[in-house]
Amino acid sequence: MSEMKRIALFDTTLRDGEQAAHVNLNAAEKLQVARQLEAMRIDVIEAGFPASSPGDFACVRAVAGEVRGVAVAALARAREDDIRRAAEALEGAVRPRLHVFIASSPIHMRLKLRMTPAEVLAAIRTSIPLARSLCPDVQFSAEDASRSDPDFLVELYRAAAAGGAATLNITDTVGYARPGEFESLFRRVIAGVGAGPDIVFSAHCHNDLGLATANSLAAIRAGAGQIEVTLNGLGERGGNAALEEIVMNLRVRRDFHAADTRIDASRLVAASRLASRLTGVVVSPNKPVVGANAFSHESGIHQQGIIADRSTYEIIRAEDVGAEAAVIVLGKHSGRNALGERLEKLGYSLPPWQIDKAFAAFKKLCDEKREISDGDLEALAAEIVSAAPERVYTLGAYEINCGNRVPGGPTAWVALRTNDGKEICDAAVGNGPVDAAYIAMQRIIGLNLTLENFAITATSQSSDAAGEAQVTVRHASGISASGRGISTDTVKACIIAYLSAVNNLYMAAAAKEIRIGTGRYKS
Numbered sequence: 373m374s375e376m377k378r379i380a381l382f383d384t385t386l387r388d389g390e391q392a393a394h395v396n397l398n399a400a401e402k403l404q405v406a407r408q409l410e411a412m413r414i415d416v417i418e419a420g421f422p423a424s425s426p427g428d429f430a431c432v433r434a435v436a437g438e439v440r441g442v443a444v445a446a447l448a449r450a451r452e453d454d455i456r457r458a459a460e461a462l463e464g465a466v467r468p469r470l471h472v473f474i475a476s477s478p479i480h481m482r483l484k485l486r487m488t489p490a491e492v493l494a495a496i497r498t499s500i501p502l503a504r505s506l507c508p509d510v511q512f513s514a515e516d517a518s519r520s521d522p523d524f525l526v527e528l529y530r531a532a533a534a535g536g537a538a539t540l541n542i543t544d545t546v547g548y549a550r551p552g553e554f555e556s557l558f559r560r561v562i563a564g565v566g567a568g569p570d571i572v573f574s575a576h577c578h579n580d581l582g583l584a585t586a587n588s589l590a591a592i593r594a595g596a597g598q599i600e601v602t603l604n605g606l607g608e609r610g611g612n613a614a615l616e617e618i619v620m621n622l623r624v625r626r627d628f629h630a631a632d633t634r635i636d637a638s639r640l641v642a643a644s645r646l647a648s649r650l651t652g653v654v655v656s657p658n659k660p661v662v663g664a665n666a667f668s669h670e671s672g673i674h675q676q677g678i679i680a681d682r683s684t685y686e687i688i689r690a691e692d693v694g695a696e697a698a699v700i701v702l703g704k705h706s707g708r709n710a711l712g713e714r715l716e717k718l719g720y721s722l723p724p725w726q727i728d729k730a731f732a733a734f735k736k737l738c739d740e741k742r743e744i745s746d747g748d749l750e751a752l753a754a755e756i757v758s759a760a761p762e763r764v765y766t767l768g769a770y771e772i773n774c775g776n777r778v779p780g781g782p783t784a785w786v787a788l789r790t791n792d793g794k795e796i797c798d799a800a801v802g803n804g805p806v807d808a809a810y811i812a813m814q815r816i817i818g819l820n821l822t823l824e825n826f827a828i829t830a831t832s833q834s835s836d837a838a839g840e841a842q843v844t845v846r847h848a849s850g851i852s853a854s855g856r857g858i859s860t861d862t863v864k865a866c867i868i869a870y871l872s873a874v875n876n877l878y879m880a881a882a883a884k885e886i887r888i889g890t891g892r893y894k895s
C-alpha cells in the first residue's frame with residue numbers, strides 16, 4: 373500500500389469566507405471562529421486582509437495575538453504598503469504567514485490591474501523578497517491562475533520561489549476549471565517550477581460550478597500539499613472549497629487518495645454551526661457532512677436499512693463528524709419497522725397487532741402533518757395501549773384423570789389466571805382428556821366459541837417426542853383466531869394451544885375495536 377500523504381489545510385473562512393455578500397465579522401467573532409479552527413487542528417488560519425480596512429487590520433492583530441497553536445496568515449496585494457501593513461498586523465503571531473497575491477490571467481491583468489505581464493512579473497520580483505524580509509513564511513498566489521497562460525504561470529511561480537515564497541498557491545478564482553484540466557495545470561506548473569522539499573504547492577478553488585471540492589482533490593492527485601478551504605464552503609459567489617467536504621473525502625476514501633489531514637473531524641459540525649450562527653449564512657439541510665439532513669432518513673426502505681445496519685445508507689458515522697446519530701424522521705415515507713423501533717425507544721413495547729394499529733393511525737396522521745413528533749407518537753401509542761384486549765389468560769394449573777378405571781370417563785380440572793390477577797378454576801368430564809380440559813376451559817372463559825380446527829402432531833418419531841397442537845376457535849361475532857402449543861405432555865400442549873387461540877381472539881377483537889366481553893367471570 374502506498375504511503376499516506378499529509379495534506380495541510382489553510383482555512384480562509386475569516387478572509388475569503390468573510391468576503392461573501394452580507395457577511396461581516398468583528399474581532400470577537402473572528403476570534404471565536406479562530407479558536408474553533410485551532411482546536412480542530414487546522415494548519416493555517418487566514419485571519420484577514422489588513423490593508424482592506426482598519427477593522428480587518430484589528431481582526432488580524434487580535435487573531436495573531438491569541439492563536440498560538442497554528443500558523444496565522446494575512447493577505448496582501450503585491451505592493452509595498454499592503455505587505456508592510458500585513459506584516460505589522462501579524463507582529464504578535466507565533467507562526468506568521470504573509471500571503472501575497474497578484475492576478476495572472478490576461479483579462480485580470482488588462483482590465484483590472486492595467487498591467488502588462490512583464491509588470492506583473494516585476495511586481496512579484498520586488499514584493500516577495502520584501503515580504504520574506506518581514507516574515508519567515510511567505511505564500512504566493514497567482515489570482516485567476518486557471519484562466520492564465522500555463523507557461524506564464526510557471527515563470528511567475530519560479531520568480532516567487534526564487535524570492536523566498538515557500539508555498540505556491542494555484543487558484544481557480546472564478547470556479548471555471550474542470551478537475552482533469554486543473555490536475556493537468558498542477559502537473560505542468562509543478563514540473564515547470566520543480567518540486568522540492570522546501571516548496572509546497574497549494575490549491576484555492578471556488579465553487580461557481582459546484583466543482584471546488586473535486587478540483588481540490590484533483591490538485592492533491594497532481595501533488596498539491598496544501599488545500600485552501602472555508603467552513604461550510606463560505607465565500608464569494610458560489611463560495612470556496614468546503615473544509616468539511618475535503619476532510620471527509622480524504623478520510624472516507626483514503627484507499628483512493630492515499631492522503632489525509634490532521635483535522636479532528638469530530639469538531640466539524642460544531643465549527644460549521646458556529647460559522648453559520650456568526651455569519652448569518654444558513655447551512656442548507658442537504659449540505660454534505662454538516663447539513664441538518666446529513667444523517668436523517670425518511671424513506672421507509674432507507675429506514676429499514678439503517679435500523680438493520682447504518683452502513684447500508686451511511687458512509688460517514690455521525691459521531692465521527694460530531695453530529696447526532698442517525699435521525700429517523702418519521703413521516704409518510706416511513707415504514708412499520710421504523711415506527712416500532714421509535715415506539716420502543718419511547719417505552720412502548722407493543723405486540724405486532726398493536727404496531728399494526730399504531731401504523732395505520734400513524735399513516736392517517738401523516739396525511740394531516742408533515743412531520744410526526746415524539747409527542748404525537750406517545751399520544752397515539754397511549755390510545756392504542758388503553759384499547760388493549762379485554763382479557764388475556766395464562767395457564768395456572770391443571771389435573772387430568774383418565775384411564776379405564778375412572779368412573780364416568782376422563783375428567784379435567786383447570787385453573788386459569790386472568791390479566792387482572794384472578795385465578796379461576798373449573799372441572800369437566802369429557803370424551804377424552806383433551807375434550808374434558810377444553811370443556812373446563814370453555815366454562816371458565818364463558819364465551820360463545822366453536823372449535824373450528826384441531827390438530828396434534830409429534831415433533832419427532834420417538835416416544836418422548838413433544839406434541840404440537842394447533843387450534844382454531846371462532847367466536848359468535850365471526851372473529852376467529854388460531855393458537856399453537858408444544859409440550860412433551862400432549863394434553864398440556866392442547867391446553868396451551870387453546871389458550872393461545874383464545875388470547876389471539878381477544879387481540880384480534882381489540883384490533884377491530886369489537887368488544888366480545890370477559891366471559892362468565894366478570895372483572
Ligand code: KIV
Binds near residue numbers: 473513514516544576
Ligand atoms: O480566489 C482567489 O484567487 C483568492 C486569492 C486572493 C488567493 O482568493
Ligand code: ZN
Binds near residue numbers: 388576578
Ligand atoms: Zn478566493
